[in-house]
Amino acid sequence: MALQTMLRKVIREGDLTVRLPGGDRLTAGDGSGPPVEIEITSARWAGRIAANPSMAVGEAYMDGGLVLRRGGVYDFVDLIGRNAKYRPLKRAGPLSRWWLDRRLQANARAASRRNVAHHYDLSVDFYRRFLDPDLQYSCAYFPRPDASLEEAQVAKKRHLAAKLMLGAGQKVLDIGCGWGGLGLTLAQESEAQVDGITLSTEQLATAQARAEAAGLSGRARFSLTDYRDVAGPYDRIVSVGMFEHVGRPNFQTYFDQVSRLLKDDGVAVVHSIGRYDGPGFTQPWIAKYIFPGGYIPALSEVLSAVERAGLVVTDIEFLRLHYAETLRCWRERFEAQRAEIARLYDERFCRMWEFYLCVSEIAFRYRGHMVFQLQLAKRIDAVPLTRDYIGETERRMAEPARRVA
Structure with a gap:
């Protein structure tokens, strides 16, 4: 049989x-x-x-x-x-790569909007059922094993802010801003001017409403804009959990655009899921039902595009099991809210998301997935010589007098 x-x-x-x-x-x-x-x-x-x-x-x-x-x-x-x-991972040969690039990951502007809508234009009430209150839908940063999801997502934002070296009056671009949580935090913490862009109408409406409610609509502006259509320039660029949706054929376009938008003394931070074990395929079920057009890159595919764009890698950090722990938290919260989610959608939808959350967690535990954070610049002296400033900035941001309510 x-x-x-x-x-x-x-x-x-x-x-x-x-x-x-x-x-x-x-x-x-x-x-x-x-x-x-x-x-x-x-x-x-x-x-x-x-x-x-x-x-x-x-x-x-x-x-x-x-x-x-x-x-x-x-x-x-x-x-x-x-x-x-x-089960050895399958490697994509030249013909397979060409076919996948052409058919599944080209991600022209119209296709990108459709692909984003497929996943991110679900009701924000649904995402509130299992995410933290700030609606951070990306890998958290667990400073200690017993940290809560809320603490880990705050720590993630501080970690990114520290690497960006933010200052008052700077212009910041947030590529793939989600529901606005990171952009609002950066604007409030640093008094920078943040432009957040998304292709999700649901995310845009929530981000704009949150900015208005927080009194930050003058410094945290959100728009429905493709990253390829941004004008710039910017002092700082951050992109969290968006690069996975770019598609391999567009890696060079993406980093060329980051280079074009970044000021000569600017700093960019790209936070993305990656593979430890070289180029591969998007899992077929995930590609069909969860993230059409998505592709998890190997660092070897990313760095070559960074180099050709004329950018300098000033720091690389790997978050190994942080996303596995993040997904565990989401999975447990999803299960606790399953009856309410079934009322929002239906039983088949719940089973689809259960399977997605489980498969994703296991990918980080057993299948060579991780998260990388690339800090990029145009000048080799754009950031300090050592990484001490990252921890120092995080500790300063965590001081009670500076905490954001």
């Missing part, structure tokens, strides 16, 4: 039982760890999973073709992730 052959090849550790439509049971793994039992509800789903597990497992869970009978969806996905070491 094709499914049994596939299971025994990819599941060598753990304890997995698969109940088939006719009543037969398949087992895989070495019996270690918590037992997980799933039921595949039809022969059609069994065939699809055996033929294309990367796509069909997620679809089957969404549509009720795969039902958890023992253990939860995280237990199941974690079991698969723990066996990732037995």
